[in-house]
Amino acid sequence: CRLIFSEADFLPGLIVDRYADFLSLQILSSGIEKAKDIIIAVLVKLLQPKGIFDRSDATARTHEGITAENGLLWGETPAEFIEVKENGILYHINIVEGQKSGFYCDQRDNRKILASYTNEKSVLDCFSYSGGFSLNAFAQGAAEVTSVDSSALAIETLKQNITLNKFDEIKHIAIQSDVNKQLRQFNDEEKKFDVVVLDPPKYAPSRSALDRAARAYKDLNRRGLLLLESGGLLATFSCSGAVDIDTFKQIIAWAALDAGKEVQIIKQFCQPEDHPVRLSFPEGEYLKGLLVRVV
Known part of the structure; x- marks a missing residue:
């Protein structure tokens, strides 16, 4: 926390x-x-x-x-992996070499919320890191989960976390690959999923990078939407403080238009209580997300 x-x-x-x-x-x-x-x-x-x-x-x-x-x-120097529990799920966390501070604790509530939509569904978890969204989907009875991350350490940690939680019998595919490249491959193969999760790194570190980031977010989400049939769900996030929620909604609208999809927003995601936002410092509200349904 x-x-x-x-x-x-x-x-x-x-x-x-x-x-x-x-x-x-x-x-x-x-x-x-x-x-x-x-x-x-x-x-x-x-x-x-x-x-x-x-x-x-x-x-x-x-x-x-x-x-x-x-x-x-x-x-003491921490061991290579520290064991923690979140939402009833065990994780191995690497404080020394892991991404961010070792774990993405800002997605704690969102992982639990999204998991409630994954029972008996096929799930694609992109930028999966150590498997937060993947493991929560397992716990809620997902039919199968595909996790994609470019980091070998992240994929190895995810596999450890699957074993740690005794999820070995659940159908799972772990792919170490650039996410955009993998999405293009899935589209070429006409692969489809019931739920797609896009939780990319910060594309806009400052407002000067906003235009470039908007294009990157749009292309990423367009590729994700193309993997969904009618009724499919896209959970998409931005951790860029320079991208406010209204801008993010507009980007997803552009992505849906380019993908030829009509979508509905059915839920909006935000930061958990231990990441509060002072009204006098709105820049602290950096994490936002949308759950959209293809209609």
Whole structure:
């Protein structure tokens, strides 16, 4: 879970996530960097973790004029994989080398919500990482799941998580591939799914990249929609703060038009409670998503 969410918790530039007995820390401003020792001491006193590991984003630190750092800040070095439970599902999390801070805890609620639509369905989970959406679909009785990610570590971790949860008997295909390339291949093969999940990385790190990102989101979603028949569901997300929900809806409308599909929005996804949004800092509302049905 997220313990401290930067500006939203009145500590700009500080993000702290807790995974079992370890803390994953991101220091993204020069002011927080200067107070790092005090912050670590307070976290140790209040939370008594086994260890605190630095996963600060190098680009953000460079913009602040501070050097990129990753590594152990206090206590024990975490094992290669830490076991945690979310929504009743077990995960192996790699704090040291995994993406983001080790896990995408901001999708916790959305994984559970979407899973309720997957019983006896064929599911395509794109940018699957360690299998959050895939595993929740398994737990809710999906008929089969295909998971696609470009990272070998992510695919290996996903396979471990399947075994960890005793889902080995469920029909599953794990594909290490560029997602857009794989979607094109599925389209060439006229492959169809009941549910398609698109949870890509940040395409628009700033507003200056918005036009390019909009084209990338549109092309990605067009390919996803082409894999759905009437009644099929597309769960699509953007974690780009520069893309607001109205812009995202317009992008999906363009994608549907290009795909020759008529769609309905049946649900809107957002951040969980441990990722609050201050009304005086709307930029903190970075994660948004739509569940659309092809009609």
